[in-house]
Amino acid sequence: LAKTTQPISMDSYEGQEVNITCSHNNIATNDYITWYQQFPSQGPRFIIQGYKTKVTNEVASLFIPADRKSSTLSLPRVSLSDTAVYYCLVGDILGGGADGLTFGKGTHLIIQP
Amino acid sequence: DGGITQSPKYLFRKEGQNVTLSCEQNLNHDAMYWYRQDPGQGLRLIYYSQIVNDFQKGDIAEGYSVSREKKESFPLTVTSAQKNPTAFYLCASSATGTRFFGSGTQLSVL
Numbered sequence: 604l605a606k607t608t609q610p611i612s613m614d615s616y617e618g619q620e621v622n623i624t625c626s627h628n629n630i631a632t633n634d635y636i637t638w639y640q641q642f643p644s645q646g647p648r649f650i651i652q653g654y655k656t657k658v659t660n661e662v663a664s665l666f667i668p669a670d671r672k673s674s675t676l677s678l679p680r681v682s683l684s685d686t687a688v689y690y691c692l693v694g695d696i697l698g699g700g701a702d703g704l705t706f707g708k709g710t711h712l713i714i715q716p
Numbered sequence: 717d718g719g720i721t722q723s724p725k726y727l728f729r730k731e732g733q734n735v736t737l738s739c740e741q742n743l744n745h746d747a748m749y750w751y752r753q754d755p756g757q758g759l760r761l762i763y764y765s766q767i768v769n770d771f772q773k774g775d776i777a778e779g780y781s782v783s784r785e786k787k788e789s790f791p792l793t794v795t796s797a798q799k800n801p802t803a804f805y806l807c808a809s810s811a812t813g814t815r816f817f818g819s820g821t822q823l824s825v826l
Contacts, residue, residue: 706759709758
C-alpha cells in the first residue's frame with residue numbers, strides 16, 4: 604500500500620493561493636490520488652481525484668508530475684472557510700471495495716484574515 | 717436526497733454496556749466502512765463490507781462488531797470489550813473506491 608507524507612500544518616491568508624504537497628514514493632501503477640477535506644465534527648468530503656498531469660474542478664486543482672511520486676493540491680484564493688484538515692490518499696479505486704485507503708493525520712490548513 | 721445517514725449524532729455509554737451506531741445509505745453502494753477518529757488524529761479503519769452478508773476486520777476491530785444484512789445498512793456495535801470507546805465514529809460507502817462519508821457519531825463514556 605502506498606504510504607503518503609504531507610505537512611502537519613500550514614498557514615495562509617485570505618485571497619492567497621495555497622498549495623499542499625503530498626509525497627507517495629511507492630505509488631503503484633493502478634493507484635489514483637484523492638484529496639479530502641474535513642471540518643471539525645464532520646465527515647471528510649471529497650475534493651478532487653487524479654491519475655496523472657493536471658485535474659481541475661470548481662474547487663481546486665491537482666498537479667501530478669510524470670513520475671507520480673508526489674502531488675500538489677492547489678486551492679485558489681482561499682477564504683476563512685477553507686480552514687480545515689486536508690487528506691491525501693493513494694489507492695486503487697478501480698478495484699473498488701476495501702482497497703486499504705489509509706487516512707493519515709492530514710494537513711491542518713489555517714487561513715487568517 | 718441521496719446520501720449516508722448516521723445516528724445518533726451523540727451517544728453515551730455506561731460501563732459494561734454495548735451500544736449500536738446506525739449507518740444507512742441510499743446511494744446503492746456495495747461497499748461500506750466504519751472508521752474511528754480520535755482528537756487530532758486521522759481516521760482508522762474498524763470494519764468494512766464489500767457486499768451483503770460479508771465483512772472484514774480493519775486495523776482496529778477488537779471490541780467492535782458489525783453486521784451487513786441489507787445493502788443499505790451497516791450498523792456498528794461497540795461492545796464492553798472496547799475499553800476506550802470515546803471517539804468520533806464515521807461511516808462511509810463507495811462504489812468505485814471514492815468514499816462518501818456520513819456526518820459522524822460522537823461516542824462518550826459516562
